[in-house]
Amino acid sequence: MASNVNVTETIIITPSEPTPNHVLRLSALDSKLFARFVTDYMFVYEPRHGADQAAITENVKTALSRALVPYYPLSQLGRRDRPGPVWARARPEARLGPSLAGPGPARGSRPGDSPGVLGEMKDLLKPRRHTSFEVLAGHVWRSWARALGLAPEQRVRVFFGINVRERMRPGLPTGFYGNGVVHVCAEASAGELAGNGLGFAAGLVARAKEGVGEERVREVVESVSSKWEQVEFVGTLILTQWSRLGLEMVDFGLGRPVQVSPVCSGRFCTFLPVHGVENAVKVNLGVPVTALDQYLSFVKNINE
Template sequence: MTQNISSLKIPILSLSLSLSLSLWLTIKMVVLKNYYTVRPAEPTPSSGICMSDCDQDKPITHAPLICFYGSLPGLSFASIIETLKISLSKALVCFYPLAGRLYWTTGNSGRVALNCNSMGARLYQADDPLDQLPLLLVQLTKFSCGGVSLGLATSHIMIDGLSLSHFISTWAKFARGEPLDVLPFLDRTLLLARDPPIPPQFNHDRFSPPPLLIGGSDNQEERSKETTVAMFHLSKTQVEKLKHMANVSRATNVQSYSRYEAVAGHLWRCTCNAREHKNNQITKLYFQVNFRNRMLPPFPQGYFGNAILRIAASSQSGELMTRPLGHASSKIREAVEMVTDDYVRSAIDLVKVQPDLTRFRTYHTVGSTQGHFYGNPNIEITSWIGLPLKNVDFGWGKEIYMGPATVAFDGKCFIFSGRDGDGSLTIAMRLQVAHMDAFKEFFYKDISDWSCSKL
């Protein structure tokens, strides 16, 4: 028995966003005007593409992204819609898996399969959301000020951030009348488990329940607490200061910590302080590692799918709060260095032997009460630093803002590059309401020239 996943609901593409110069744009309830099913412009292969074992443990939810564009004089909304429809149809020829549909496999194991049936993506037209899914959803919204926003939601199971950026940049190229430069590599058999799977050779603690607060028997109390989201800005100077702080006590035989390792370590420490953890509290920082170039041999350019592994750095909160920033950065470095070809293969084998993957499917959903809870005393960071997700020009200029459209749970945050490519970073962070003010104080302590806007 199979069930089409298109019957499920996904979060609305709406979020209040803080822009530079304290400019606020708020996406409120909008009126759905029309929707279009956009299919590939040419016939595409109808045979199923194998979903890799690395895809299978990704959440069923969609990952929403939103772009804002300023006033577009000389362009009608109808012409913008038409441009998006035509170029999306062209892009779906080479990225045809996104025009297919997922369905549950038999056995109640939480596993899915892909049917490349060219049923198409869904493009919504709205005046200021309503989303039901295929694998790719697009929403174009017109504002009374003359600007527009473009919201995208793509299935976590289908692609990771690098593959998403490849698709968006290709779509934008087609809209501008430019040719495709890098073909997507669609063969996901590169990440199938070994036959038979080899028993775990490493400690893959992402399959284990996350740490609980000391004194707690489960996470229900923490899960139920009210949360809020805030946006934080770090100038290039502040980023460099954090990087210096991380490296000041670094041993001479250790390679310099990157700005990501410094900023992520800083976020981890500040969260522990804001939550007033006990010194012996075990806390984990969960994050994703792109392993395309860590495999033997490295993956082909344009690999289209999930080639990321969710891992965790672990420490006692007391050590994070009392030792220099470099300690937190070193824990992150240790976790990253575990990700080798052997480690990835072992993790994929472990996915294969899981009797039920359901617990991985919904924990990203805002307000979810199912699956493991990765909030207090833990955090999860998604880094878009280095992803080519900026300057998306469909022929009417570059966006004035691009960022995540949801921040799902307590302790979840995104780090992405500033829009001007000036070395600055923006961080979207969700925390419990009771902890947010303290977090802001710790976050900017000893760093001047700060700014923060609450969502």
């Protein structure tokens, strides 16, 4: 059922202290067209009787304003200026309460991907050893592809980012706060994913990760520097992991949120933290309404 959030006020948040006024050229990784988007977060808190709403609003404004001092490029707008993008000085608008209503795909989520379930999936793959991410990514990718009822020869991919900050030699310069992520892709046919078990899909994800070394990172940087990156969206599940960002600990005066999620999932699959359950993961994924029941059936049955 759709819900509406009314925007009652739009305000501008500026840094609480003076910040440098200069042009900053983006790194090669930050100049990727694919990486240029804004994600709207939704934080849901338990109502608290007698809470000072004005004070909470002021806490949010103050926190954002202070955060924009060390992260001052985020208070400016990007401008595409070949041969390379640069930051142009500008002030952002902070929108309070975006609308959640509107047509779109159904959302399939599993609020109980607990450490126990992940452990069961890992046990099924023994003696092979996989990380929780590899197992869950493989399982969701496989369930999604099967639910869509694709032709067996259709190529399907799962696209995700790898943190390369610890893989660079020499490392990134002190104070660098741009993207340190290289995107990789695991690929198979829909028939291969459906005809093989979880270990097959998890293994493809693991091999995609293992292929990212220093040499690969430099190849990606050079490639991005010389041409605009394009992503084939047809048959591609784009996955991002938010379960370890600490979003579930953001407290503006109402305690910790009971729910954190993107406002719109679109073509993205997001791994999210679960309120009150340590190391648990919730999967937020948009699938066509006609495929929702099949997806939920596949994702809940870890033995198929």
